[in-house]
Amino acid sequence: MSETPTSADSFSGRDAFKRRGFRILGIGLQDVIRYFFGGNASLAIVLIILICFFLGREGIMFFPAHHEGLGSYRQAGQEFVDYMGEEIDAHTKFYSAANIAYFAEVNESSAIEDAQIATARAVLANVETITRKSWNLLERKIEEEVGLAKKVAGLAEGSPEIPEVQQMLETRRSEIEKLRVTLRAEVEAALESPDAWSTGGSDRGVGLTNIEKIREAVLFEAFPKAKEEHPFLLELKAASKTKKADTAARLIAFKTTLTEIQSAVKPLRTLHGELRKHATENRAVINSFKSAPQRRAALLAGAENVDDPAEKAKLQAEADEVVITEPDLVAMNAPLYAAVSKYAEVSLPLKAEMERLLQALPSTVSTESARENLDRSRSAYGSFKGVQKANRDRIPSWRHDLPVSWIKSFSAFLFGKQWITNSSWHDFYGLLPLLTGSLMISVIALIVAVPFSIAAAIYVNQLAPRREQEIVKPAIEFIGAIPSVVLGFFGILVLGEMLREVSQVEWLSWVPGFPMAERLTILNAGLLLAFMAVPTIFTLTEDALENVPSAFAENSFAMGASRLQTVFRVVLPTAASGLIAAVLLGFGRIIGETMVVLLVAGNKIKIPDFSEGFGVVTQPTHTMTGIIAQELGEVDGGSLHWRALFIVGMVLFVIALLVNYAAQQALKRFQKV
Amino acid sequence: MKTSMSEQEKQEEVLTPETKTANQPVTRENTHDLVIDVDNVSFGYVPGKDVLRDITMNINRGEVTAFIGPSGCGKSTLLRCFNRMNDLIPTAGISKGEIRILGTDIHAPEVDVIELRKHVGMVFQKYNPFPKSIYENVAFGLRIQGINGKQALDQAVEESLRYAGLWEEVKDRLNASGLGLSGGQQQRLCIARAIAVRPKIVLMDEPCSALDPISTAIIEELITKLRSEFTIVIVTHNMQQAARVSDRTAFFYLGNLIEMDRTTTMFSNPSKKQTEDYISGRFG
Numbered sequence: 001m002s003e004t005p006t007s008a009d010s011f012s013g014r015d016a017f018k019r020r021g022f023r024i025l026g027i028g029l030q031d032v033i034r035y036f037f038g039g040n041a042s043l044a045i046v047l048i049i050l051i052c053f054f055l056g057r058e059g060i061m062f063f064p065a066h067h068e069g070l071g072s073y074r075q076a077g078q079e080f081v082d083y084m085g086e087e088i089d090a091h092t093k094f095y096s097a098a099n100i101a102y103f104a105e106v107n108e109s110s111a112i113e114d115a116q117i118a119t120a121r122a123v124l125a126n127v128e129t130i131t132r133k134s135w136n137l138l139e140r141k142i143e144e145e146v147g148l149a150k151k152v153a154g155l156a157e158g159s160p161e162i163p164e165v166q167q168m169l170e171t172r173r174s175e176i177e178k179l180r181v182t183l184r185a186e187v188e189a190a191l192e193s194p195d196a197w198s199t200g201g202s203d204r205g206v207g208l209t210n211i212e213k214i215r216e217a218v219l220f221e222a223f224p225k226a227k228e229e230h231p232f233l234l235e236l237k238a239a240s241k242t243k244k245a246d247t248a249a250r251l252i253a254f255k256t257t258l259t260e261i262q263s264a265v266k267p268l269r270t271l272h273g274e275l276r277k278h279a280t281e282n283r284a285v286i287n288s289f290k291s292a293p294q295r296r297a298a299l300l301a302g303a304e305n306v307d308d309p310a311e312k313a314k315l316q317a318e319a320d321e322v323v324i325t326e327p328d329l330v331a332m333n334a335p336l337y338a339a340v341s342k343y344a345e346v347s348l349p350l351k352a353e354m355e356r357l358l359q360a361l362p363s364t365v366s367t368e369s370a371r372e373n374l375d376r377s378r379s380a381y382g383s384f385k386g387v388q389k390a391n392r393d394r395i396p397s398w399r400h401d402l403p404v405s406w407i408k409s410f411s412a413f414l415f416g417k418q419w420i421t422n423s424s425w426h427d428f429y430g431l432l433p434l435l436t437g438s439l440m441i442s443v444i445a446l447i448v449a450v451p452f453s454i455a456a457a458i459y460v461n462q463l464a465p466r467r468e469q470e471i472v473k474p475a476i477e478f479i480g481a482i483p484s485v486v487l488g489f490f491g492i493l494v495l496g497e498m499l500r501e502v503s504q505v506e507w508l509s510w511v512p513g514f515p516m517a518e519r520l521t522i523l524n525a526g527l528l529l530a531f532m533a534v535p536t537i538f539t540l541t542e543d544a545l546e547n548v549p550s551a552f553a554e555n556s557f558a559m560g561a562s563r564l565q566t567v568f569r570v571v572l573p574t575a576a577s578g579l580i581a582a583v584l585l586g587f588g589r590i591i592g593e594t595m596v597v598l599l600v601a602g603n604k605i606k607i608p609d610f611s612e613g614f615g616v617v618t619q620p621t622h623t624m625t626g627i628i629a630q631e632l633g634e635v636d637g638g639s640l641h642w643r644a645l646f647i648v649g650m651v652l653f654v655i656a657l658l659v660n661y662a663a664q665q666a667l668k669r670f671q672k673v
Numbered sequence: 674m675k676t677s678m679s680e681q682e683k684q685e686e687v688l689t690p691e692t693k694t695a696n697q698p699v700t701r702e703n704t705h706d707l708v709i710d711v712d713n714v715s716f717g718y719v720p721g722k723d724v725l726r727d728i729t730m731n732i733n734r735g736e737v738t739a740f741i742g743p744s745g746c747g748k749s750t751l752l753r754c755f756n757r758m759n760d761l762i763p764t765a766g767i768s769k770g771e772i773r774i775l776g777t778d779i780h781a782p783e784v785d786v787i788e789l790r791k792h793v794g795m796v797f798q799k800y801n802p803f804p805k806s807i808y809e810n811v812a813f814g815l816r817i818q819g820i821n822g823k824q825a826l827d828q829a830v831e832e833s834l835r836y837a838g839l840w841e842e843v844k845d846r847l848n849a850s851g852l853g854l855s856g857g858q859q860q861r862l863c864i865a866r867a868i869a870v871r872p873k874i875v876l877m878d879e880p881c882s883a884l885d886p887i888s889t890a891i892i893e894e895l896i897t898k899l900r901s902e903f904t905i906v907i908v909t910h911n912m913q914q915a916a917r918v919s920d921r922t923a924f925f926y927l928g929n930l931i932e933m934d935r936t937t938t939m940f941s942n943p944s945k946k947q948t949e950d951y952i953s954g955r956f957g
Contacts, residue, residue: 549801551797551799551801552801552803552804554758554761554797555797555801555803555863555866556803556813556817557758557761557790558756558758558790558794558795558797558867559790559791559794559813559814559817559866559867559870560787560788560789560790560791560814560817560818560870561787561813561817562787562817565817569813569816569817570803570813573803573804573805574803574804
């Protein structure tokens with residue numbers, strides 16, 4: 001090999017090994033193809049970076065703006081006023097629960113009579129529905145009769161028309177008589193049918209005690225002649241009224257206490273009202289001052305762009321008029337500081353009075369509902385006392401010029417319990433109501449979807465015959481293709497209605513939260529989202545099971561394991577991390593879903609009331625995704641509200657990121673197996 | 674091992690009360706009991722297309738029987754008939770004849786295939802321990818039989834691992850994953866797993882074909898050792914291996930059993946021309 005190749009060599013490595021094909025700037029076709037595919041693959045990464053960047057840019061500016069907003073809230077004294085507002089709200093809660101207890105007690109005394117009246121009304125309505133045809137006909141004929149009678153009365157004496165009309169009137173009257181007979185028979189028949197007696201409500205037990213009388217009353221009133229009511233019902237009404245009056249008389253002390261409770265807070269209410277007005281004005285001044293430079297700049301810019309000299313001068317003058325002098329915060333807040341001593345004057349008697357009145361509330365009541373509400377009012381009193389105690393400290397020590405700490409500003413967003421926008425008072429951007437809504441819906445959806453999808457996947461992958469596999473798998477996967485707006489529609493019209501009807505079935509009343517008052521609830525949204533998550537979880541679980549090497553199953557069978565033992569002891573444990581990833585990605589699917597929750601969750605921005613236990617799921621709620629979809633179109637770009645929606649979007653983004661990361665970690669473990 | 678022997682005998686009695694006497698006359702070699710009795714069996718994966726035809730053979734207790742033959746000759750298929758692994762393929766089935774194990778027709782309606790497989794263990798070509806710990810791998814067969822007592826499991830696991838010659842190597846890391854072992858160790862773990870339930874018969878489907886020569890030697894040694902306690906049927910492509918480990922050898926060709934005889938006889942003096950050609954490497 002040390003010899004140098006001679007030119008006589010027919011085979012030259014230099015020619016044979018040369019690169020072929022076109023090359024531009026050293027880049028060949030192979031490279032171009034490679035870059036093309038590489039570019040496509042990296043597009044996703046570029047997009048994610050862009051999304052992060054823009055979300056971050058718009059969202060992160062929320063915090064300074066929010067911080068400043070909180071600063072204004074304090075400077076204007078609104079914070080101070082809201083301290084008192086909290087006290088009044090806590091008081092109202094206490095009062096209203098006690099009030100409900102009172103009325104529950106009073107209404108309970110005439111429950112039997114009221115239930116019977118309600119039953120009679122319900123049966124009458126049912127009977128009217130059943131006999132609607134004859135009923136309508138009869139009413140029409142009666143109307144005609146009245147009309148004809150009027151006509152006769154209006155005609156001049158001896159008019160030639162009289163006999164003719166008279167004749168018609170006679171015909172009508174006989175028709176009406178016949179119809180009455182028919183209707184009576186129909187009503188009697190209708191009264192026999194059980195449909196007529198379905199009251200659909202819970203008063204069945206008590207309401208149906210005096211069934212013969214109710215029948216009589218219904219028959220009496222169903223026979224449309226008189227406007228008056230059957231004596232039985234009148235009697236009931238009178239009895240109900242008397243009983244209520246008697247109870248009210250017996251409970252006169254309770255009622256007095258209630259009135260006193262309400263009037264005890266009046267001085268505080270008046271004080272709060274005055275201060276509130278004042279703080280609102282303060283806020284307007286501060287807002288005006290803060291936006292002054294911008295307004296001025298806008299006017300000047302306008303002046304520059306206008307050609308007409310008169311218009312220009314006018315705008316210039318307007319710009320000069322904009323006040324940029326700093327408002328005198330000390331003077332503005334002086335009335336608030338003055339109110340500190342007034343608050344002390346009001347608050348101490350209120351405290352003493354309320355303690356006395358709490359003792360004055362009756363300790364024993366006869367009805368369950370009244371007892372519950374009294375308990376509720378007592379616990380509300382506890383929180384009222386807490387607010388009072390806090391106020392005794394924070395009201396005197398409040399300063400309008402203390403800077404708002406950044407920690408407070410962040411926690412006001414992350415842990416804020418209120419999301420109030422477009423308010424004339426102050427906008428609160430608290431994430432908690434939205435986050436709890438989203439999480440609760442997701443948890444319900446997962447609780448429902450996970451067992452269903454995993455069981456379905458196990459069945460399809462491990463147990464089902466091939467023919468069934470071929471039907472079930474595409475069917476479940478098809479669910480994923482249903483547009484979510486269609487599902488939302490279904491949720492409103494079908495599922496919501498169905499859930500409510502089911503919840504009103506009497507023997508299900510032990511279920512917490514039943515009977516449901518709302519159609520659009522956390523439960524409804526959760527069930528629909530569960531349905532939407534099933535294809536995701538199912539497909540991924542099925543994949544995970546499919547990826548378990550068949551040799552594992554074969555080995556297990558050869559060891560004498562049954563099919564179920566093989567599934568549960570070998571296949572499932574092997575696929576476990578794949579299953580976890582499936583559930584996590586299902587969660588990601590659920591928490592990001594927008595249309596269904598927007599349509600079905602009820603969109604009430606409030607932290608659900610957890611005191612009901614599991615019944616909490618029958619309340620409406622709002623979600624992070626829903627609020628963005630609902631409000632983003634209506635807010636001004638760049639405003640605090642707008643940025644708040646972006647930051648909610650960022651929170652969602654971060655949740656999705658974490659979930660995906662966790663899922664990938666789980667999958668990585670799975671692939672190691 | 675004494676206790677397990679007696680246990681084995683007990684189980685056998687439950688399974689086949691009348692076997693030995695009934696089938697005694699059929700036995701070719703009276704020094705051994707008949708364990709598997711294949712009687713004129715044809716088998717197909719698809720109805721009408723038999724891949725095994727008219728196989729008749731006996732496999733004796735305490736012997737190592739090797740199945741040899743070129744690829745696709747049906748030796749693995751027959752092996753998988755013994756524990757009815759072919760049941761997993763929906764259309765597959767025996768079209769003719771009867772396989773009796775310990776005297777019982779394994780396709781009889783009263784035979785529970787799960788019980789059958791507990792007595793007929795199997796080791797596959799590709800070793801694959803479950804993705805569980807070494808301990809749980811060996812204990813698997815016992816656990817699915819509902820044996821969960823710690824002491825019983827500990828004892829069975831140690832015994833089986835010792836038997837498989839793996840105990841010394843893994844005793845300090847029984848809770849480590851079975852997948853962390855080397856290939857040869859994993860195959861021995863699979864053997865330990867198969868024998869942990871004390872089957873009567875151990876079927877081995879090319880147990881060494883995925884292993885290096887040293888691991889192969891260890892496994893072959895292990896097979897020789899296991900012979901004292903289990904009846905072993907081994908499918909192999911390696912004729913030297915068959916010659917080394919087996920007592921008797923069956924040669925298959927194109928779905929037919931060409932010849933079956935003592936291994937020594939077979940390799941030194943085959944009675945059929947085809948066998949001689951195959952053994953001497955002229956085809957296959």
